[in-house]
Amino acid sequence: MIVVNSIEELKIATANLKGSIGFVPTMGALHEGHLSLIKRARVECDTVIVSIFVNPTQFLEGEDLDKYPRKDEADKQICKLAKVDILFMPTIDMIYNRDELRVEAPAIRGFILEGSRRAGHFNGVLQIVMKLFNIISFNRPKEFKAYFGKKDAQQLALIEQMVRDYFLNVKIIPCDIVRDSDGLALSSRNVYLSKEERVKALSISRSLKRASKLIMQNILDKETIVKEMRGVMSEIEIEYIALVDREFREIESVEIKNSIILVASRVGGVRLIDNIWI
Ligand code: PAF
Numbered sequence: 001m002i003v004v005n006s007i008e009e010l011k012i013a014t015a016n017l018k019g020s021i022g023f024v025p026t027m028g029a030l031h032e033g034h035l036s037l038i039k040r041a042r043v044e045c046d047t048v049i050v051s052i053f054v055n056p057t058q059f060l061e062g063e064d065l066d067k068y069p070r071k072d073e074a075d076k077q078i079c080k081l082a083k084v085d086i087l088f089m090p091t092i093d094m095i096y097n098r099d100e101l102r103v104e105a106p107a108i109r110g111f112i113l114e115g116s117r118r119a120g121h122f123n124g125v126l127q128i129v130m131k132l133f134n135i136i137s138f139n140r141p142k143e144f145k146a147y148f149g150k151k152d153a154q155q156l157a158l159i160e161q162m163v164r165d166y167f168l169n170v171k172i173i174p175c176d177i178v179r180d181s182d183g184l185a186l187s188s189r190n191v192y193l194s195k196e197e198r199v200k201a202l203s204i205s206r207s208l209k210r211a212s213k214l215i216m217q218n219i220l221d222k223e224t225i226v227k228e229m230r231g232v233m234s235e236i237e238i239e240y241i242a243l244v245d246r247e248f249r250e251i252e253s254v255e256i257k258n259s260i261i262l263v264a265s266r267v268g269g270v271r272l273i274d275n276i277w278i
Contacts, residue, residue, distance in 0.1 A: 001079060001086070002087070003076060004088050005089055007135055014138065017046070018046065019047065020145065022041030023050075023133075023144065023145065025129060025146065029071050031178075031186045034078075037147040040173070041147050042084075047085045047141075048083070049087075050088070051089070051090075051132055052075055053089070054070065056096075057124030058125045102127060103162070105122035114155075129159055144170045147173045147175055160172050189270055197270065208261060208274060208275070212278065222251070241262070246259070
């Protein structure tokens, strides 16, 4: 594995690559969720490139940018063991210019749910992802795939839309959510949870399981599902429970194979999101 710290070095490192590139963008503090994306890219692509960049533009004022977990040395080891070919770790100065052109999230899909709680967050995500796609594919690989987790379902939908709307030459590969054995969806933010908070946080995945049980019994209406889920999560602060189709339009009733149920909540000071795809 080579570790590359500048865009110029990255261009050189990718200049003579043959075959496909599998790209996994991350903000570091790698866990099994990231590893599952890397493993899939390793199986499906000739060259695997991972980026680690804690992107300041997707954090709003007062969010956890300064205390976002940073584990560069451990992350390098994880990537090496996972047989990553190139690890790209740029600095903020290399990525951002002053008064630069902006990519903006769409006015509706980008500003509902996560976008309404974190207004501007998706602008920052799309900005950095666009830049990373351009940097990584600078030498026009034969095939270019990028791997994203379904846990950040709205982010995934918006990145897919950006690829469509801007005619980008990259194939987005959505990957399943990875959970701990107790059901908690993996997230770099889970490290902030105390033992007691973690126990409470388990009600999130339990509520989603409850929802899928109801759906298996053919109970598909949003009102009943949300009411039951609220009951399961009675001990935590729920920001929202939402039912959307795969295009991220809010729906009143589950459509089998075309729905996502999403939860955002706060446990202690920690904001957690989770979802299931129906
Ligand atoms: O999902 C993430 O970790 C980030 O939003 C991403 C896609 C790496 C962009 O900074």
